[in-house]
Structure formats: C-alpha cells, structure tokens
Amino acid sequence: GLNLTDIQGDILIGMKKNKELFFFFNIVNSTLFRTQLGSGILPLITPTSQLLAVDTQPTTAVNIAFSQRGLDTLGITDDLGDTSFSNGQLDNVASILGDETSNWESAFAGTSIHGVFLLASDTLDNVNATLLQVQNILEGSITEVYSLQGEARPGDQQGHEHFGFMDGISNPAVTGFALSPLPGQQVLDPGLFLLGETGDTVTRPAWAKDGSFLAFRQLQQRVPEFNKFLVDNALSNPNLTADQNAELLGARMMGRWKSGAPVDLAPTVDDPVLAADPQRNNNFNYSHPGFDITTDQTHCPFSAHLRKTNPRAGLTPENTANHIIRAGIPYGPEVTDAESASNTSSTDPSLERGLAFVAYQSDISNGFAFLQQIWANNAKFPGGKASEPGVDPIIGTDGSGIADVARTPSGLDPDDPTRIITIEQDFVVSRGGEYFFSPSLSAIQNTFAL
Ligand code: N7H
Incomplete structure (x- = not known):
C-alpha cells in the first residue's frame, strides 16, 4: 500500500469541502520561512490518512505546494524531472495550451508566485482563521501575491459546476489506494500521480x-x-420539449x-x-454491441468533453499513460438576473465565475x-473515426x-452526426495558472524545512 500519512491529502482523495481558498504567496525571507515551516506549518x-474518516478530518484542511521559482528561492536545486514544471505554466501558454x-x-x-496554500473548510470563517494562523506562524516571511476563493454552489447545485453539470464523478482508481474500484473505473499505477512510485x-x-505535480488553472465560465x-x-x-432539446445539446457537448x-x-x-448510482x-466505455465505435455517435459524440479527455475503449489498447486526478472547485457568485436577461457575463470582476481547476x-x-493540447485542442482526436471529431x-x-x-465539432446532432454546429465563442476562458509541486510531509520536514 501507499504511505497515506506522508502523502498530502488533496492528491488522491481531494479535500472535498464547500470552501477552498487558493492563497498564492511570495517568499520574502527564505531562512525564516524554512524555519517556521517545520515547527509551525x-x-x-x-495527509491523506486524515481525510479518510470524518472523525479524523481537521476543521480546516491545509495543503502546500511550490512552483519552480519557489524551489529556486528556497535553494532547492535538484531537478524534479519535469520540464513543464521547471519552465512554469506561462511558458506553456501559447504554444501548448492555446x-x-x-x-x-x-x-x-x-x-x-513561489507557492500556494490550499485551505479547505465548511465555512469562510474557518478558512480565514486558518489563513491568519498560517500567516502568524510564518512571521512575515511570505506575502500574498493573489488568492482565489473557491466555493461550492448553493442548494441543489452543490457538487455541480457553474454550467450546471455534476462534477467529480470520474476519477481513476489508484493501485494501493482504492481497494475496491467502482465498475468502469480504470485502475492505474500510483506512479502516474505520485513521483517515485510504481x-x-x-x-x-x-x-x-x-x-505530485499540481496543475492549477483559473478557468472562467461564461454561463449566460x-x-x-x-x-x-x-x-x-x-x-422532447424545446427546453429538453437545449439540455440535450448541452449533455452531448459534455458527455453527461x-x-x-x-x-x-x-x-x-x-x-x-x-x-x-455509483x-x-x-460503467461505460463508448462501445456497444451491434454498433461500430468508429462511426457510432448515436450514444455519445466523439467530441464530447468527457470522451475527448478520456476516450476509454476508443483507444486500443485502453490508454494507461495520460490521466489526471481532478480536485477542482467552482469559484465566483451565481449568475445575476441582469446577466441572464442580457445573455452576457458581466465585466465586473467581482462577478467572475468559473472553475478553480x-x-x-x-x-x-x-x-x-497532454489532455489539453493533444486531445481537447486537436480536432482530429480521436483518430480513425468516420468523421473528424x-x-x-x-x-x-x-x-x-x-x-x-x-x-x-461534429456529432452533436444525433440525427445527423455529420452536421457541424459552429461554436463562435469560447465558453471557458483561461485566466491562467501555474504548475506546482506538492511534496510529501517527510520531504517538507527533511528537505524544505530548516
Ligand atoms: Fe472537465 N464541467 O464541469 O463542465 N469535466 N471540465 N476538464 N474533465 C468533467 O465525470 C469541466 C477540464 C476532464 O474520466 C465533467 O467527473 C469544466 C480541463 C477529465 O470520463 C464535467 C471545465 C481538463 C474528465 C467537467 C473543465 C478536464 C472531466 C464530468 C472548465 C483537462 C473525466 C464529471 C471550466 C485538460 C473524464 C465527471 C472521464 C470530466 C466540466 C475543465 C478534464 C461536468 C466546466 C481543463 C479527464
């Protein structure tokens, strides 16, 4: 099994709280920071182990991760072996992510940005109290660069992202951690997610x-x-009614x-x-008896978000190399009446909403x-299909x-899969992000702390 007391909790299981603050910081005093890190932070x-049972969960869960610039600032010179991480996300932006x-x-x-604290709890008061505690412990060795407050949506929309879709259903099962994978869940080596593992x-x-490497993205959603x-x-x-036919199009774009x-x-x-029903x-893989997976879009379009980012039986053998564990949370307020009436997202920054991915x-x-560039942004993927996805x-x-x-994208209309429904604008706008390394607790103690 894996050492669950040593692996930060967000990686394998997610902190799963209704509020999660992403606090991006700059290290202004490396020696003081490293001293306070071990004793106080x-x-x-x-760790993962604390999140497994309700009675061991802290009031506010805390994780920390560092950018390459953060490692440089701390004097940690070892090469972690990932050029995307060491170059930083901005370097990827135009050429790779688009x-x-x-x-x-x-x-x-x-x-x-040298690092990020992830602070997750049931209330904003708890999150803010823990942030204050962290800042007091660090005695001015860090300053805030930016923060993004993630919040689950209210009422029956809890667990749904801002377009309205339930999120967090399909994540891979990890050998040595998920002891009873759910039907249809792909079982993958821990080394796909954790450095140095099988x-x-x-x-x-x-x-x-x-x-583990944490790819953070602030993805604005233009909901109206x-x-x-x-x-x-x-x-x-x-x-179907007109409303149901609109819902159907959304479902086919998403795959759920x-x-x-x-x-x-x-x-x-x-x-x-x-x-x-979990x-x-x-428990599906896009193949159906009596249907040809290279032509059939009556079930799911080739271009659906879910299918582009995990083609399942659409690749033979099934892909075991390109997988992520997702642990995002929505941010920003609900759509206002004025925005709904005008079918337009407000330009007021306080009304920006989206996914803290x-x-x-x-x-x-x-x-x-890989998922963004080689799959999502690539019109020809998955290849070998009757029509370009x-x-x-x-x-x-x-x-x-x-x-x-x-x-x-093709295939959105089940009655005429060759029909192209042109999308003139982006509904998801990248507001940027950064790549971080989320070290084990023992690495924090022995390598990061003084
Ligand atoms: Fe996606 N959404 O909420 O609309 N995503 N995603 N995603 N996504 C998934 O099955 C969404 C984004 C993946 O294993 C669901 O858990 C939104 C990026 C992968 O079958 C929903 C944004 C990338 C899966 C959404 C966004 C991915 C997945 C279904 C941006 C990677 C699992 C819920 C704002 C580059 C696929 C579920 C599988 C599922 C949404 C971004 C990847 C509802 C709104 C950037 C791998």
Missing part, C-alpha cells in the same frame, strides 16, 4: 517520492453565453447530463437514478498539458493563442 498539513495570454490574471503572468519511470531525487448557445442551437428531437448521467448510457433522456454512473499527475506534459466544445481552442476562434 508542518503540523497543520493534512490560451490567449492577454486574458491571464496578472499574478499568473508575473514571476512572483509506474513512474523518470529519475527523481529520492526526497521527491510521494509528491453558454445557456444562450444551447437555446439558439437546441436539437430537434420531436419527443447535468444530473451526471452519462449520455453513453442515457443518449436521449436524462436518467437521474442512473446518475446517482455502481453504474461510470486542480489536476494532479507525475508528469505534466503527459497529464494536464473537432475540438472539445467545452474547453477546446484551436491552439492558436487567440480567443473566440470558431470551433466546429
């Missing part, structure tokens, strides 16, 4: 074992524009209904009972960056580094 860091850099939050486009083939410094697009381009199933039911199993009508809601992997260019209609861009270039 380490006891606050939440973001329009002018949309980046200035903190991410700058050079002062399946990680890269040479790493010994102290990096059981750490997305909703308008669905209404304007609603499908035309005669058995808002309830979480996979369209591969529920192609024309939502099935909330299926959605709520024994069934992930977190992905863990042991190799960023095989993980998050097109880019991911949720997160895909044409890779040019220019926002709002028209996208032309």
Whole structure:
C-alpha cells in the first residue's frame, strides 16, 4: 500500500469541502520561512490518512505546494524531472495550451508566485482563521501575491459546476489506494500521480517520492453565453420539449447530463437514478454491441468533453499513460438576473465565475498539458473515426493563442452526426495558472524545512 500519512491529502482523495481558498504567496525571507515551516506549518498539513474518516478530518484542511521559482528561492536545486514544471505554466501558454495570454490574471503572468496554500473548510470563517494562523506562524516571511476563493454552489447545485453539470464523478482508481474500484473505473499505477512510485519511470531525487505535480488553472465560465448557445442551437428531437432539446445539446457537448448521467448510457433522456448510482454512473466505455465505435455517435459524440479527455475503449489498447486526478472547485457568485436577461457575463470582476481547476499527475506534459493540447485542442482526436471529431466544445481552442476562434465539432446532432454546429465563442476562458509541486510531509520536514 501507499504511505497515506506522508502523502498530502488533496492528491488522491481531494479535500472535498464547500470552501477552498487558493492563497498564492511570495517568499520574502527564505531562512525564516524554512524555519517556521517545520515547527509551525508542518503540523497543520493534512495527509491523506486524515481525510479518510470524518472523525479524523481537521476543521480546516491545509495543503502546500511550490512552483519552480519557489524551489529556486528556497535553494532547492535538484531537478524534479519535469520540464513543464521547471519552465512554469506561462511558458506553456501559447504554444501548448492555446490560451490567449492577454486574458491571464496578472499574478499568473508575473514571476512572483513561489507557492500556494490550499485551505479547505465548511465555512469562510474557518478558512480565514486558518489563513491568519498560517500567516502568524510564518512571521512575515511570505506575502500574498493573489488568492482565489473557491466555493461550492448553493442548494441543489452543490457538487455541480457553474454550467450546471455534476462534477467529480470520474476519477481513476489508484493501485494501493482504492481497494475496491467502482465498475468502469480504470485502475492505474500510483506512479502516474505520485513521483517515485510504481509506474513512474523518470529519475527523481529520492526526497521527491510521494509528491505530485499540481496543475492549477483559473478557468472562467461564461454561463449566460453558454445557456444562450444551447437555446439558439437546441436539437430537434420531436419527443422532447424545446427546453429538453437545449439540455440535450448541452449533455452531448459534455458527455453527461447535468444530473451526471452519462449520455453513453442515457443518449436521449436524462436518467437521474442512473446518475446517482455509483455502481453504474461510470460503467461505460463508448462501445456497444451491434454498433461500430468508429462511426457510432448515436450514444455519445466523439467530441464530447468527457470522451475527448478520456476516450476509454476508443483507444486500443485502453490508454494507461495520460490521466489526471481532478480536485477542482467552482469559484465566483451565481449568475445575476441582469446577466441572464442580457445573455452576457458581466465585466465586473467581482462577478467572475468559473472553475478553480486542480489536476494532479507525475508528469505534466503527459497529464494536464497532454489532455489539453493533444486531445481537447486537436480536432482530429480521436483518430480513425468516420468523421473528424473537432475540438472539445467545452474547453477546446484551436491552439492558436487567440480567443473566440470558431470551433466546429461534429456529432452533436444525433440525427445527423455529420452536421457541424459552429461554436463562435469560447465558453471557458483561461485566466491562467501555474504548475506546482506538492511534496510529501517527510520531504517538507527533511528537505524544505530548516
Ligand atoms: Fe472537465 N464541467 O464541469 O463542465 N469535466 N471540465 N476538464 N474533465 C468533467 O465525470 C469541466 C477540464 C476532464 O474520466 C465533467 O467527473 C469544466 C480541463 C477529465 O470520463 C464535467 C471545465 C481538463 C474528465 C467537467 C473543465 C478536464 C472531466 C464530468 C472548465 C483537462 C473525466 C464529471 C471550466 C485538460 C473524464 C465527471 C472521464 C470530466 C466540466 C475543465 C478534464 C461536468 C466546466 C481543463 C479527464
């Protein structure tokens, strides 16, 4: 098994709280920071083992991760063996991720982010109290560069992201951790997510074992524009109402209904009972007896977000190299009446909403960056299909580094899979991010702390 008391809690299981603050910091006094890290901060860091049972969970879970610039500042010179990490996310931006850099939050486009604290709890008061405690312990050795407050959506939208879709259903099972994988859940080597574990083939410094790379992205969601697009381009199933035909288009773009039911199993009508059943809601692989997986889009479009980012049986043998563990949380307020009425997202920064996206992997260019560039942004992926899939209609861009270039996914209309429904604007806008390394607790103690 894995050493769950040594692995930071967010990596394998996620902190799963309704509030999560991402506090990005600059280290202004390296020696003081390192001294206070071991004596004061380490006891606050939440390992995986503490999150496994309700009675051991802290009021506020705390994790910490460092950028390459942070390691440099601390004088940690070992090469972690990941060039995306060492170059930083900004270096990836245009060539690999296809973001329009002018949309980046200035903190991410700058050079002062050395690390991030992840603080998760049930209330903002708890989060803020723990932040104050952390800052007091660190005695001015860090300064805030930027922070993003993640918050679960209210009421029955809890667990759903801002477009309205249930999130956090499909994550891989990790050998040595998930002892009873759910039906349909792919079982993968721990080395895909944790450095130095079985399946990680890269040479790493010994102290990096059981750490993971955290790809952070602030992904703005233009919710009123997305909703308008669905209404304007609603499908035309005669058995459905206009609203249901709009919902159907959204479900096909995503690969799941808002309830979480996979369209591969529920192609024309939502099935909330299926959605709520963990024994069934992930148990599909896009192949169906009597249907050819290279032509069939009656179940799920080739371009659906879910299928682009995890093609399952669409690749033979099934892919075991390009996977992430997702641990994001929504940020920002609900859509206002004025925004709904105008079908337009407000430009007021306090009304920005989206996903504080977190992905863990042991190799960023095989993980998050691969999924975004080689799969989501690549119109030809998955290959060998009867019609070109097109880019991911949720997160895909044409890779040019220019926002709002028209996208032309096929397969969204089940009655005419060759019909192209053109998407003129991006519904997800990258506001940037950074790559971090989330070390084991023993590495924090023996390598980071003085
Ligand atoms: Fe995606 N969404 O909430 O609309 N994603 N995602 N994602 N995503 C998934 O099955 C979403 C993003 C993956 O194993 C679901 O748990 C949004 C990026 C992967 O079958 C929903 C954004 C990347 C999966 C969303 C966003 C990925 C997945 C279904 C941006 C990687 C699992 C819920 C704002 C580059 C696939 C679930 C599988 C599922 C949404 C971003 C990857 C609802 C809004 C950037 C691997």
